[in-house]
Amino acid sequence: MTDSIVVVRDVNVVLGGRTVLRDFGLTVARGDVVAVLGLNGVGKSTLLRCIAGLQPQTSGVVGVLDRPPSDDSGFWRDVVLVGDEPAWYPGLTVLEHLELMHAVHGSSRFEVEAALDLFDLEERRDMVPANLSTGQRQRLSLAMALLRPSRLLLLDEPERGLDSAFRTRLAAILTEYAAAGGTVVMATHDLAFARAAVARQVTLEAAA
Numbered sequence: 001m002t003d004s005i006v007v008v009r010d011v012n013v014v015l016g017g018r019t020v021l022r023d024f025g026l027t028v029a030r031g032d033v034v035a036v037l038g039l040n041g042v043g044k045s046t047l048l049r050c051i052a053g054l055q056p057q058t059s060g061v062v063g064v065l066d067r068p069p070s071d072d073s074g075f076w077r078d079v080v081l082v083g084d085e086p087a088w089y090p091g092l093t094v095l096e097h098l099e100l101m102h103a104v105h106g107s108s109r110f111e112v113e114a115a116l117d118l119f120d121l122e123e124r125r126d127m128v129p130a131n132l133s134t135g136q137r138q139r140l141s142l143a144m145a146l147l148r149p150s151r152l153l154l155l156d157e158p159e160r161g162l163d164s165a166f167r168t169r170l171a172a173i174l175t176e177y178a179a180a181g182g183t184v185v186m187a188t189h190d191l192a193f194a195r196a197a198v199a200r201q202v203t204l205e206a207a208a
């Protein structure tokens with residue numbers, strides 16, 4: 001058992017004949033917030049998908065919580081990924097989405113009403129996701145993710161669609177999550193947001 005939550009060692013990923021990640025390494029300790037920065041197409045989402053076990057590496061080692069990433073329910077109880085494909089239930093309201101998370105995943109850091117408040121969704125509680133704005137939908141995705149008990153949050157551009165005030169609030173939420181023993185690895189294009197989240201910065205360079 002180590003204190004490392006994520007270990008990526010000598011990882012290469014080749015997609016469509018092109019090397020996206022080359023000999024890449026990263027170690028993330030419990031309580032870290034790591035911001036992965038870099039130009040479009042440099043491989044940030046690919047790295048997150050490798051850590052989540054959704055993108056097999058061509059070579060090298062990925063370890064998460066002392067085991068290889070896997071698709072079993074135990075892995076996904078500890079790890080939450082917020083990417084660009086949120087799974088909505090079209091007939092459920094904002095409140096019902098949060099209640100569902102709470103009912104399925106049990107004890108979480110905060111209650112549903114607190115999540116509505118924290119993510120500024122009280123006035124939208126009876127609306128369905130289709131009627132929310134882009135930023136409101138992103139806040140709902142993040143609220144659902146944070147409502148789940150987890151040890152590792154993988155966030156792909158969590159700032160997407162959020163106004164600057166809410167980016168600042170999200171940075172504080174992530175800092176608190178880490179202070180409580182959680183670990184965050186996120187891809188982002190917003191350096192100010194990364195700094196506000198007190199994130200360690202890792203800049204990906206083009207592999208080719």
Ligand SMILES: Nc1ncnc2c1ncn2[C@@H]1O[C@H](COP(=O)(O)OP(=O)(O)OP(=O)(O)O)[C@@H](O)[C@H]1O
Binds near residue numbers: 016038039041045
């Ligand atoms: N299935 C695939 N086949 C070939 N190339 C792929 C495939 N999937 C991704 N790529 C390429 O891999 C590279 C890395 O993509 P990735 O989405 O990881 O970049 P990113 O750093 O997250 O970019 P952005 O900042 O635009 O979100 C891109 O150049 C992309 O075109």
